[in-house]
């Protein structure tokens with residue numbers, strides 16, 4: 259164990275990225291505290307992660323990293339009911355309207371709901387002796403001294419809720435919205451963003467630390483803290499996606515989908531209706547319909563079936579019609595993908611890092627968020643191995659390198675889908691035409707299907723699609 263970077267690291271947010279960051283930090287700091295506003299004793303979707311109701315495919319690269327950080331976690335999840343599948347034998351991919359040929363790859367994946375996956379990460383984090391999880395506590399600000407972040411202020415959740423009620427505030431729910439069909443209402447982000455508080459009043463508590471990591475997802479507070487501390491904000495790139503989800507949990511008749519464990523139906527220009535069907539723990543299937551470019555999938559059973567009739571192969575649509583519903587249909591909307599270019603800043607406060615959706619959040623249809631959070635944890639580990647001097651600069655540079663391929667893949671596809679001006683540049687048009695050709699050829703040539711699925715699974719960089727044997731097969735096909 260290394261432990262040389264400092265005494266105390268504080269991770270704000272116990273989502274997937276926060277938990278993975280905490281795992282890494284536990285090797286470098288004497289103590290690590292994770293602050294989370296939700297209670298963490300349940301096993302269903304929680305308020306701070308409303309997207310947890312919807313399909314959360316873990317890309318193969320994400321699973322590899324989780325396995326590296328928590329050896330044996332994949333087997334543990336499977337033993338507890340998660341569904342293992344072999345790529346691309348039990349994963350059926352229908353991309354660009356073409357159903358990919360199948361071939362064993364030796365790569366395996368694990369399919370589970372997001373709360374199940376997060377619950378298993380949390381369990382492993384709790385086993386780390388120097389990590390404390392402070393749930394039901396809301397982060398209200400950071401403490402600073404001489405341009406450095408020196409800790410965070412937190413308040414017990416009840417205290418924050420009472421104060422918000424006194425002030426008549428309803429909270430800021432952000433631009434995206436995700437629900438499960440349970441009781442409505444969301445009091446996310448009822449803190450005091452935009453100021454750097456000195457703690458002490460009204461039930462607030464100070465946590466002093468050498469390093470604070472903002473892992474608070476799309477509602478991350480770093481932008482407000484930078485402004486309050488007199489630092490420039492990062493440049494922001496954003497791509498309008500206007501994606502909407504409808505999700506239904508079902509019990510399918512046995513073997514209704516043969517050996518398939520996951521079925522992904524991608525959207526493409528001219529077909530804005532997509533779907534993801536995942537076998538998950540509890541002998542259930544989680545079916546998420548995804549509408550692109552402002553198209554909202556239905557929330558009634560008949561509309562749900564009709565969407566699948568139009569978008570999915572006939573056997574898939576029939577299996578869903580024959581299934582037993584396990585509750586209502588929940589919805590989510592994601593207006594845009596956003597990437598903050600922290601690596602381009604010339605000044606950034608010491609003692610602060612950012613990770614996960616707080617740096618970059620993607621169009622979820624590509625399933626990249628958790629895998630990218632995992633890659634950022636590795637970037638944190640690498641950066642800390644080089645000491646704490648210039649930590650933020652080295653970390654954000656490493657994060658940018660890890661993010662580039664995922665951002666390139668998802669934004670390239672989104673721009674093409676919307677026929678956005680950026681997608682009409684010659685280089686982008688040629689690339690998109692090549693991708694469409696690869697998808698067509700992948701229907702007959704399993705080697706191309708494998709190459710494609712490895713790139714979309716972040717196992718290989720996008721440049722792997724330009725390797726001579728892939729190009730040759732694409733041209734021949």
Ligand SMILES: Cc1cc2nc3c(=O)[nH]c(=O)nc-3n(C[C@H](O)[C@H](O)[C@H](O)COP(=O)(O)OP(=O)(O)OC[C@H]3O[C@@H](n4cnc5c(N)ncnc54)[C@H](O)[C@@H]3O)c2cc1C
Pocket residue numbers: 270271272273274275276293294295296305306307309312313314315316317395396397398434436447449473474475476477503590592613614615616622623624625626627628629631
């Ligand atoms: C509809 C939808 C579907 C998605 N599907 C996929 C998918 O298929 N595959 C995939 O890999 N990714 C998917 N994603 C993305 C994925 O959810 C995120 O990328 C991933 O959860 C990593 O996010 P995070 O840990 O940075 O933030 P989050 O998961 O959002 O976690 C942030 C945490 O911070 C806590 N928090 C926030 N503010 C405070 C505060 N003030 N005080 C204390 N705690 C606070 C929250 O309660 C929460 O626990 C999807 C996203 C959406 C919206």
